[in-house]
Amino acid sequence: MPHCEQAFEKYDFPPGRGGRGAFTPTDAECFACWDALAMLPHIREHSLLVAGLATFLAKRAAQRGLDVDVAMVRASGLLHDIAKTYTIRHGGHHSQLGGAWAMDWTGDARLAQGVVHHVHWPFELDVKRHFLPLAIIYADKRVKHDRVVPLTERFLDLLERYGTTERIRQRIGLSNQQAKDIEASLSRILEIDLHAYPFDSRGLVE
Numbered sequence: 001m002p003h004c005e006q007a008f009e010k011y012d013f014p015p016g017r018g019g020r021g022a023f024t025p026t027d028a029e030c031f032a033c034w035d036a037l038a039m040l041p042h043i044r045e046h047s048l049l050v051a052g053l054a055t056f057l058a059k060r061a062a063q064r065g066l067d068v069d070v071a072m073v074r075a076s077g078l079l080h081d082i083a084k085t086y087t088i089r090h091g092g093h094h095s096q097l098g099g100a101w102a103m104d105w106t107g108d109a110r111l112a113q114g115v116v117h118h119v120h121w122p123f124e125l126d127v128k129r130h131f132l133p134l135a136i137i138y139a140d141k142r143v144k145h146d147r148v149v150p151l152t153e154r155f156l157d158l159l160e161r162y163g164t165t166e167r168i169r170q171r172i173g174l175s176n177q178q179a180k181d182i183e184a185s186l187s188r189i190l191e192i193d194l195h196a197y198p199f200d201s202r203g204l205v206e
């Protein structure tokens, strides 16, 4: 990771598998990455649960014959907020910076896409075609701190915490609508009512 080391000094990634092409990091490798980036404890907790929920969706999709790489979805979920601690301290867009770091570290554009686009999806909502990023967006919008909550609860929380201007509140509203649309598509394709499904937050991280 030469240029990350140069740019961010102490933000020193664990070694990738340079020279062997793209790779999907294991849980242990993602945790080492969190350590290297001094990720704040509450972001680790959030990421673990987002990854658990995304993994659940990916397994279900794979069972239903969708072309989904479960391990890649999981790693993308674990890494989706890797730049958050940095941007809390220094500013910037955590999804864009995190996507660049994920791309740099893993060499995998599909995995990194889930990090770049975990706040908003700017393309068509085709769950079959774009399963990974849409699953990460959806999982992120269902996890509040250390619990899986309905979309509405998470959005009221986001409004309260970040809705400081009318423009931001509008953006949060649009994201809310998009998350509802993703929920409807995922529910149809996975044949499960995700809104009503009784997710066990503990079960998802064990």
Ligand SMILES: [Fe+2]
Residues within 6 Å of the ligand: 080, 081, 084, 094, 118
């Ligand atoms: Fe995030």
